[in-house]
Amino acid sequence: MQQRSNIRFMSRQEVLGYIMLAVILLAIIPLSLDVFRLNLIGKYLTYAFVALGLVLCWGYGGILSLGQGVFFGLGGYCMAMFLKLEASDPESTKIQSTPGIPDFMDWNQITELPWWWEPFRELPFALSAIVLLPTLFAFIIGVAMFKRRVGGVYFAIITQAIAAIMTILIIGQQGYTGGVNGITDLRTLLGWDIRSDSAKVILYYVCSAALFICLLLSQFIRYKKLGRILVAMRDREDRVRFSGYDVANFKIFVFCLSAMFSAIGGAMFTLQVGFMSPSFVGIVPSIEMVIYCAVGGRLSLLGAVYGTLLVNWAKTIFSETFPELWLFAMGGLFIAVVMAFPNGLASLFKRYIEPKLPAWYSGRAIDSKAPILETDSSIETGQANALGSEENIGLSKSLTKPEAGITVVPRTDEKLEGGVYVD
Amino acid sequence: MSTNREDFVLAVEGLTVSFDGFKAVNDLSFYVDEGEIRVIIGPNGAGKTTVLDLICGRTQATSGSIKFRGEELTRMKEHQIVHHGVGRKFQNPSIYDDLSVFENLEISYPRGRSVFGSLMFKRDREVIEEVENIAEIIFLQNDLDKPAGLLSHGQKQWLEIGMLLIQKPDLLMLDEPVAGMSVAERRKTAELLNRITQGRSVIVIEHDMQFVEDIAHRVTVMHQGKVLSEGSMERVKNDPKVIEVYLGH
Numbered sequence: 001m002q003q004r005s006n007i008r009f010m011s012r013q014e015v016l017g018y019i020m021l022a023v024i025l026l027a028i029i030p031l032s033l034d035v036f037r038l039n040l041i042g043k044y045l046t047y048a049f050v051a052l053g054l055v056l057c058w059g060y061g062g063i064l065s066l067g068q069g070v071f072f073g074l075g076g077y078c079m080a081m082f083l084k085l086e087a088s089d090p091e092s093t094k095i096q097s098t099p100g101i102p103d104f105m106d107w108n109q110i111t112e113l114p115w116w117w118e119p120f121r122e123l124p125f126a127l128s129a130i131v132l133l134p135t136l137f138a139f140i141i142g143v144a145m146f147k148r149r150v151g152g153v154y155f156a157i158i159t160q161a162i163a164a165i166m167t168i169l170i171i172g173q174q175g176y177t178g179g180v181n182g183i184t185d186l187r188t189l190l191g192w193d194i195r196s197d198s199a200k201v202i203l204y205y206v207c208s209a210a211l212f213i214c215l216l217l218s219q220f221i222r223y224k225k226l227g228r229i230l231v232a233m234r235d236r237e238d239r240v241r242f243s244g245y246d247v248a249n250f251k252i253f254v255f256c257l258s259a260m261f262s263a264i265g266g267a268m269f270t271l272q273v274g275f276m277s278p279s280f281v282g283i284v285p286s287i288e289m290v291i292y293c294a295v296g297g298r299l300s301l302l303g304a305v306y307g308t309l310l311v312n313w314a315k316t317i318f319s320e321t322f323p324e325l326w327l328f329a330m331g332g333l334f335i336a337v338v339m340a341f342p343n344g345l346a347s348l349f350k351r352y353i354e355p356k357l358p359a360w361y362s363g364r365a366i367d368s369k370a371p372i373l374e375t376d377s378s379i380e381t382g383q384a385n386a387l388g389s390e391e392n393i394g395l396s397k398s399l400t401k402p403e404a405g406i407t408v409v410p411r412t413d414e415k416l417e418g419g420v421y422v423d
Numbered sequence: 424m425s426t427n428r429e430d431f432v433l434a435v436e437g438l439t440v441s442f443d444g445f446k447a448v449n450d451l452s453f454y455v456d457e458g459e460i461r462v463i464i465g466p467n468g469a470g471k472t473t474v475l476d477l478i479c480g481r482t483q484a485t486s487g488s489i490k491f492r493g494e495e496l497t498r499m500k501e502h503q504i505v506h507h508g509v510g511r512k513f514q515n516p517s518i519y520d521d522l523s524v525f526e527n528l529e530i531s532y533p534r535g536r537s538v539f540g541s542l543m544f545k546r547d548r549e550v551i552e553e554v555e556n557i558a559e560i561i562f563l564q565n566d567l568d569k570p571a572g573l574l575s576h577g578q579k580q581w582l583e584i585g586m587l588l589i590q591k592p593d594l595l596m597l598d599e600p601v602a603g604m605s606v607a608e609r610r611k612t613a614e615l616l617n618r619i620t621q622g623r624s625v626i627v628i629e630h631d632m633q634f635v636e637d638i639a640h641r642v643t644v645m646h647q648g649k650v651l652s653e654g655s656m657e658r659v660k661n662d663p664k665v666i667e668v669y670l671g672h
Contacts, residue, residue, distance in 0.1 A: 232519040244536050245502055
C-alpha cells in the first residue's frame with residue numbers, strides 16, 4: 001500500500017542511472033579527453049537537450065516534431081546576437097564603413113543596427129529571450145495546431161515545413177541574420193574569452209549542469225500525474241478528453257517545454273562552438289535530432305543523452321574516415337532502430353544488461369524492510385515481461401514500479417493485508 | 424411529454440446532424456428522467472452512437488438542442504461537458520494499456536484537471552480510498568497494480584465503467600457495455616449497472632435483448648436517425664413497427 005500513497009521521485013535504478021551519468025559526464029570524460037575532444041562532447045551534449053525534449057514530447061506525449069532545430073536555432077541565435085554585439089564594439093570594427101554594427105551587416109550595406117537587435121546588447125534580455133522566445137513561438141504553433149486538433153503525421157509535416165521556412169528566412173535575410181554563414185566570429189561573454197581552453201572546460205561543465213537540471217525537471221514531470229496523462233494521451237486521446245481534460249493544453253505544454261529545452265541546448269551550442277548558422281535549424285538537423293532520441297530510446301530520459309553521445313561520436317569517427325558515407329550510415333541506423341529495437345538502446349539495456357547486474361542494482365535483496373512490496377514488484381515485473389512489449393516493460397517499470405519508502409500519508413496496517421497483494 | 428424541462432436530467436429536442444447532406448440523426452427528441460436507465464436500441468446505422476457523440480460533444484449538432492439540467496450542451500467543449508457531469512464510455516474498451524489499473528482510475532479522478540493542477544496533484548488518502556472503493560465495485564480490487572493492458576476484455580470494459588464512476592457523473596452513457604462479454608460477465612455487468620445507477624441517470628446502447636430486459640426502465644428504438652418507438656420493454660417488443668425493422672430479423 002505504501003507505494004500507492006508514495007510513488008517515489010526516482011526508482012533505485014534511476015538514481016543509480018543518474019549517478020552513473022554524472023560520473024561519466026563530470027569526471028570520466030573531462031579527465032580522459034583533451035580540450036578539443038571535450039569541447040566536441042560539449043557540443044554533442046547540446047543536442048542531448050533536444051533529444052530530451054523529444055522524449056517528453058514524442059516518447060511520452062506522442063507528438064512527433066520534426067522541427068526541433070527551429071527552437072535549437074532560435075536559442076542559439078539569441079545567444080549569438082548578444083555575443084556578436086559584444087564582439088562588434090566600435091573599436092574592433094573601425095575598418096567597417098559603419099563601425100559598431102556586426103560585420104555581416106556592414107557587408108550587406110546596412111548602416112544602422114536594426115531595432116530588434118538593440119535589446120540584445122543586454123545579457124539579461126538575451127538570456128530571457130533564449131528561454132522565452134522559442135517557447136513563445138512553440139506556444140503559438142501549439143495553439144494553432146493542437147486547438148484545431150491537428151496531430152500525428154500532419155503535425156510532423158507542418159513542423160518540418162516550419163523548419164524549412166525558418167532556414168529560408170534566415171538565409172534570405174542575410175543582412176539581419178548573417179545568411180547562410182550564420183553569425184560567426186564570437187569572442188567574449190562580458191569580457192570573458194570563450195575561445196580559451198579554460199573557458200571551454202568551464203562551459204562544458206555549465207552545459208552538463210544545465211543538462212542535469214533539464215533531466216531532473218523531466219524526471220519530476222514524469223513522476224507527477226502530468227507524466228501519466230501524457231502517456232494516457234498518447235494511448236487514448238479521446239478517453240483523456242472525455243475524462244475531463246483539455247487535451248490541447250497538455251500538448252501545448254509539453255511541446256513548449258521541449259522547445260525550451262532545445263533552445264537552452266542551442267544557446268549552449270553557440271557558447272561552446274562559437275557560432276550559429278542555419279545548418280542547425282533546417283530539416284536535416286531536426287530529423288537527426290529525432291534519430292538521437294530514437295537510438296537512445298524515446299521512452300528513456302537518460303537514454304536520450306546516451307543516444308545523442310553515441311550517434312554523434314560515431315558520426316565524428318565515421319565522417320573523419322568516410323565522409324561521404326555518413327548520411328547512408330545515419331539512414332541505415334534509423335531503419336535499424338525502427339525495425340529491430342523500436343525503443344532504442346534503453347530497451348536493449350533493460351532486456352540484456354539489467355538482468356545480469358548484481359542484486360544491489362535492483363535493490364531487491366538488500367531492502368529487507370518491505371518484504372511484501374518486494375514480492376509485489378517481482379510479480380509485476382513478471383507480468384510486464386509476459387506482455388512481451390518493450391514499451392510496456394519500460395513504462396510499467398518506470399511509471400508504476402512499486403516502491404517502498406517514506407510514507408507520505410500514513411496507512412493503517414490492516415490495509416496491507418487487504419488482499420491487494422495476494423494475486 | 425411534459426414541456427417543463429426542469430424535470431428531466433436530459434432533454435434532447437429537435438436534434439439533427441447532417442454529414443454532407445446525410446442526416447445521421449434527424450429531428451430527434453427524447454427525455455431522460457432523474458435516476459432512469461434508458462436503453463437505446465435499433466438496427467446498425469440507426470444513429471445510436473451518433474446520439475451519444477452529440478451529447479458528449481464529440482460531434483457538433485447541425486441544429487436542435489441538448490439540455491442537461493437546463494444547460495445547453497451543444498455549445499460546450501468535451502471537457503466542459505464532462506465537468507458538468509456527463510460521462511461517456513466508448514464502444515471498444517478505451518483504457519490506458521500502459522498504465523496500471525490504479526493509475527487508470529487515478530487519472531479519471533476529478534481533481535487536478537488543468538496542466539498545472541496535474542503537476543500539483545497529490546496522491547493522497549482521499550484519492551487512494553476512492554480508487555480502492557471503485558475498484559471493488561468493478562470487481563478489480565485485486566488487480567490494482569496490474570498494467571491495464573493485461574486485463575481480459577470484460578475487465579477492460581469494467582475498468583472503463585469504473586473510470587466513469589470515479590468522475591461521479593450525473594448522467595452516464597454506455598455504448599454497448601456487454602459486447603464481447605461471456606454470459607457470466609454479462610450477468611455481472613447487469614448487476615453492476617443496477618448497483619451504480621443509484622442516484623444517477625444512465626443511457627445505454629445495447630443489442631443484447633436479454634441484457635436490455637434486465638436493466639432497462641424505458642427503451643427508445645431508433646431507426647434512420649429518428650425515434651421509431653419509445654416506452655417500456657414490453658410495449659416496445661410488441662410494437663409492430665419495431666418488429667418489422669429491428670426485432671423481426
